[in-house]
Amino acid sequence: MVENVIIDLSHWKQSVDLKLAKEDGILGVMHKATQGLKYVDPTYEERRKAAEEEGLLWGAYHFGVGEKGKDQAEHFLEKIGDASQVLLALDIEExxxxxxxxxxxxDFVNQVYEATGRLPLIYGSAYFLKDFATPTLTKCPLWIARWGESPMLPKGWNDWILWQYTDGQTGPEPHSVKGIGPCDRDKFNGTLEELKKFWLTGE
Known part of the structure; x- marks a missing residue:
């Protein structure tokens, strides 16, 4: 069973009503928190508060750049706030x-694990992640980006946990969510019960 109840957002999506999104069946939000060593998404804190008020599952991702991984992880962890019930991810792309x-x-993954006791998800396309099939990184749950009829696994990973199947324009329907419009949507590889357990515990 694959559940289609997750969206991922950043400040680029300007009009966001999470109350309406919840009414449309959305249960979880992955949101950009940080990038590099200094950048913080200006909408992160406000939207996290709104999501928690609606009882939505909350996730945070860091857009990785070519700087020290440990320093990027420390910046990410400092800015996301209490991470005990937050699903964390590292965005790897061009x-x-x-x-x-x-x-x-x-180094990013190891620092997050040391601080939280959980491995972050790794987000990216099969093409881009082909050079990241290291023993450390392939232990991380995979959040695969593929705007097509089915996910494609990169070398080194045997399964996926989240699949970004559309950017709101390309890929299978549905593309839109009430209160937001066309946006990145994601499927979870499991049941709703498994989703909630994984999100909160990593198991």
């Missing part, structure tokens, strides 16, 4: 040449 490198991603 960044104008200033891309995070596998060793930097490993």
């Amino acid at each position: 960044n104008g040449g200033n891309n995070i490198m596998p060793e930097q991603a490993e």
Whole structure:
């Protein structure tokens, strides 16, 4: 059973009503928190509060760049606030040449694990993640980006936990969510019960 109840957002999506999104069946939100060593998404804190008021599951992701992974993780963890019930993720993708490198991603993952006791999700496309199939990174749950009829696993991963199947324009329907409009939507590889358990405990 695959549940289609997750969206992922950043400040680029300006009009967001999470009350209406919940009424439309959304249960969880992955939101950009930080990027690099200094950037903080200006909508993160306000939207987390709104999500928690609606009883939505909350997740935070960091957009990795070509800087020290440990320092990026510390910046991320400092800015997200209480992480005890927050699903964490590292976004690995093209960044104008200033891309995070596998060793930097490993340092990020290790620092998050040391601080929280949980491995973050790794987000990316099968094509881009092909160079990140290290023993450390492939232990992390996979959040795969593929705007097509089915997810495609990158080398090194045997399964996926989240699948970003549309950016709101490309990929299978549905693309839109009430209160938000066309947006990134994600499927969870399991039941609703398994989703809630994984989100809060990592198991």
